[in-house]
Amino acid sequence: xxxxxxxxxxxxxxxxxxxxxxxxxxxxxxxxxxxxxxxxxxxxxxxxxxxxxxxxxxxxxxxxxxxxxxxxxxxxxxxxxxxxxxxxxxxxxxxxxxxxxxxxxxxxxxxxxxxxxxxxxxxxxxxxxxxxxxxxxxxxxxxxxxxxxxxxxxxxxxxxxxxxxxxxxxxxxxxxxxxxxxxxxxxxxxxxxxxxxxxxxxxxxxxxxxxxxxxxxxxxxxxxxxxxx
Amino acid sequence: xxxxxxxxxxxxxxxxxxxxxxxxxxxxxxxxxxxxxxxxxxxxxxxxxxxxxxxxxxxxxxxxxxxxxxxxxxxxxxxxxxxxxxxxxxxxxxxxxxxxxxxxxxxxxxxxxxxxxxxxxxxxxxxxxxxxxxxxxxxxxxxxxxxxxxxxxxxxxxxxxxxxxxxxxxxxxxxxxxxxxxxxxxxxxxxxxxxxxxxxxxxxxxxxxxxxxxxxxxxxxxxxxxxxx
DNA sequence: ATTGACAGATTGTTGAACAATCCCGCACTC
DNA sequence: GAGTGCGGGATTGTTCAACAATCTGTCAAT
Numbered sequence: 001x002x003x004x005x006x007x008x009x010x011x012x013x014x015x016x017x018x019x020x021x022x023x024x025x026x027x028x029x030x031x032x033x034x035x036x037x038x039x040x041x042x043x044x045x046x047x048x049x050x051x052x053x054x055x056x057x058x059x060x061x062x063x064x065x066x067x068x069x070x071x072x073x074x075x076x077x078x079x080x081x082x083x084x085x086x087x088x089x090x091x092x093x094x095x096x097x098x099x100x101x102x103x104x105x106x107x108x109x110x111x112x113x114x115x116x117x118x119x120x121x122x123x124x125x126x127x128x129x130x131x132x133x134x135x136x137x138x139x140x141x142x143x144x145x146x147x148x149x150x151x152x153x154x155x156x157x158x159x160x161x162x163x164x165x166x167x168x169x170x171x172x173x174x175x176x177x178x179x180x181x182x183x184x185x186x187x188x189x190x191x192x193x194x195x196x197x198x199x200x201x202x203x204x205x206x207x208x209x210x211x212x213x214x215x216x217x218x219x220x221x222x223x224x225x226x227x228x229x
Numbered sequence: 230x231x232x233x234x235x236x237x238x239x240x241x242x243x244x245x246x247x248x249x250x251x252x253x254x255x256x257x258x259x260x261x262x263x264x265x266x267x268x269x270x271x272x273x274x275x276x277x278x279x280x281x282x283x284x285x286x287x288x289x290x291x292x293x294x295x296x297x298x299x300x301x302x303x304x305x306x307x308x309x310x311x312x313x314x315x316x317x318x319x320x321x322x323x324x325x326x327x328x329x330x331x332x333x334x335x336x337x338x339x340x341x342x343x344x345x346x347x348x349x350x351x352x353x354x355x356x357x358x359x360x361x362x363x364x365x366x367x368x369x370x371x372x373x374x375x376x377x378x379x380x381x382x383x384x385x386x387x388x389x390x391x392x393x394x395x396x397x398x399x400x401x402x403x404x405x406x407x408x409x410x411x412x413x414x415x416x417x418x419x420x421x422x423x424x425x426x427x428x429x430x431x432x433x434x435x436x437x438x439x440x441x442x443x444x445x446x447x448x449x450x451x452x453x454x455x456x457x458x
Numbered sequence: 459a460t461t462g463a464c465a466g467a468t469t470g471t472t473g474a475a476c477a478a479t480c481c482c483g484c485a486c487t488c
Numbered sequence: 489g490a491g492t493g494c495g496g497g498a499t500t501g502t503t504c505a506a507c508a509a510t511c512t513g514t515c516a517a518t
Contacts, residue, residue: 021307022502047469057503058469059288063295070299078250079469079510098386105334157327161390251471276500286472287500308479308500 023063026056030064034073034084035167037174041086045074072168087172089224095172096217098165100210103146106153107197107206116197118148123190130187135180139173142183145190149209175223182219186212252292255285259293263302263313264396266403270315274303301397316401318450324401325446327394329439332375335382336426336435345426347377352419359416364409368402371412374419378438404452411448415441 030050033039051061065082068074074082087095126141143166150162176182189212196205249257259279262268280290294311297303303311316324355370372395379391405411418441425434 048467059504060502062292062470066292066295066299080512081469094384094386097382097384101331101334101338101382101384101387105330109330153326153330155323155326155330157323157394158330165386277498288473289471291501309481310500 021063022056023060023067026054026061026064027067029054030068031071031073031167034068035170037170039084040174041084041171043084045082045084047081071164073171085168085171087168089221091168092172092217092220092224095165095169096213098161099146100213102158102162102165103149103213104206104210106150106158107193107209108202110152110197110202110205112200114152114197116152116194118151119145119194119197122148123187123194126187126190130184135183138180138183138187142186142190143170149193172220172224175227176220186216251285252289252296255283255290255293256296258283259297260300260302260396263297264399266399268313269403270313270400272313274311274313276310300393302400314397314400316397318453320397321401321446321449321453324394324398325442327390328375329442331387331391331394332378332442333435333439335379335387336422336438337431339381339426339431339434341429343381343426345381345423347380348374348423348426351377352416352423355416355419359413364412367409367412367416371415371419372399378422401449401453404456405449415445 030039030045039045045065047058047061047065051058054061056064065074065076069076069082073085075085076082122141122145126138126145129135129137129141146166147159147162151159153159173182189208193205193208196202196208259268259274268274274294276287276290276294280287283290285293294303294305298305298311302314304314305311351370351374355367355374358364358366358370375395376388376391380388382388402411418437422434422437425431425437
């Protein structure tokens with residue numbers, strides 16, 4: 001019983017130890033391709049072609065497809081194949097409705113002594129990335145900010161739905177031609193939300209967030225309409 | 230162009246037309262077995278046995294397993310197999326935290342002219358089932374009530390996460406020995422929430438719901454502690 | 459211009475096979 | 489007796505090849 005402190009900590013490393021299944025690794029490869037925009041929405045993913053390209057069997061590949069389909073990055077049409085998801089304007093509305101509900105609700109019910117470290121770190125990362133002109137990093141820091149906000153709920157399930165929603169949104173962000181002008185204005189808002197949280201004004205933080213989510217939504221749908229679909 | 234009115238309506242029937250894949254049907258069979266409690270939590274599902282029992286190949290069966298694992302009804306342990314999920318007390322807490330966040334948030338942002346038909350129907354079904362002593366039906370009507378509440382958001386994604394959470398909760402409900410004493414008290418609460426909604430008092434409706442969810446959570450965790458795990 | 463039929467390509471599903479891993483019982487040591 | 493190391497059997501992970509079912513596109517017929 002002398003080593004109980006050890007084993008407790010080790011349980012956290014377990015995930016890193018169990019090497020992912022082949023399907024999981026294949027899914028990871030495809031996921032990054034999709035979220036980085038290198039596989040544009042609507043692209044059809046052939047089982048045959050990708051199977052030989054990655055050196056995995058069709059069955060394993062199909063398993064990877066299922067994973068990504070469940071994350072809504074791919075859509076699976078029976079007897080037709082899988083396609084990179086193409087989001088509609090309705091989807092964008094729905095995603096932001098979901099975000100306002102969840103992120104706003106989480107902020108409103110955040111207790112005064114909640115640990116804001118992750119939120120603060122994301123804000124600072126974004127600011128330093130902007131100072132260095134690394135606009136892509138500004139975007140990912142922004143993602144991390146919202147992920148951290150959702151994590152304030154202390155709920156694995158809330159965190160997971162947020163992760164899915166943000167992954168979906170990346171499919172949309174690629175329609176924005178200029179990442180700088182899109183992401184930059186929100187840095188100050190993120191900082192302000194953090195300040196409000198630290199001062200204990202959770203209602204104010206929630207309102208600020210909801211307002212700025214609505215603004216972002218409008219900006220996105222406008223850009224969306226411009227591209228035709 | 231003369232028949233455009235027709236084809237519009239037909240698009241709704243499309244879902245019923247596309248017969249599900251074999252894996253999908255297998256998943257449906259297993260899903261109902263699990264949510265009905267005939268496959269108790271912790272049961273191991275052998276690929277071999279179930280495969281021959283249902284007359285499908287192992288590959289297809291594994292695909293069905295994956296579907297259910299994503300819905301968190303099964304857990305997949307690498308090289309060990311799949312098991313019917315066994316929820317911990319922490320899971321119960323998390324599920325109710327999620328529900329308070331989502332259902333409460335939805336009610337609070339419901340507009341005065343929202344269509345309450347589905348909510349009302351669920352309340353009435355529950356009441357008539359209770360009058361007839363059909364306690365199992367009372368339980369399902371209760372589920373439907375909460376599903377209808379979530380649907381007030383008008384968001385497919387909110388609806389889907391709610392569906393998943395409620396399916397998970399069914400794994401827990403089976404520890405309640407007496408379905409009557411557990412479900413019956415909430416009938417009046419559901420009716421009250423409906424009344425508050427119809428009178429436009431969304432904040433009151435949300436508070437009532439959140440309070441009663443907390444009560445149900447306490448009741449469940451207590452029964453859970455009694456059973457040992 | 460619409461319909462019908464045919465051919466080619468792709469997916470859905472199966473069965474078998476082999477490697478990798480886990481579980482369980484047994485002997486062995488201290 | 490408790491703990492350790494070691495097979496043997498069973499189960500899962502992954503691949504492969506094959507066939508059935510379905511979709512897509514083309515071309516002729518009306």
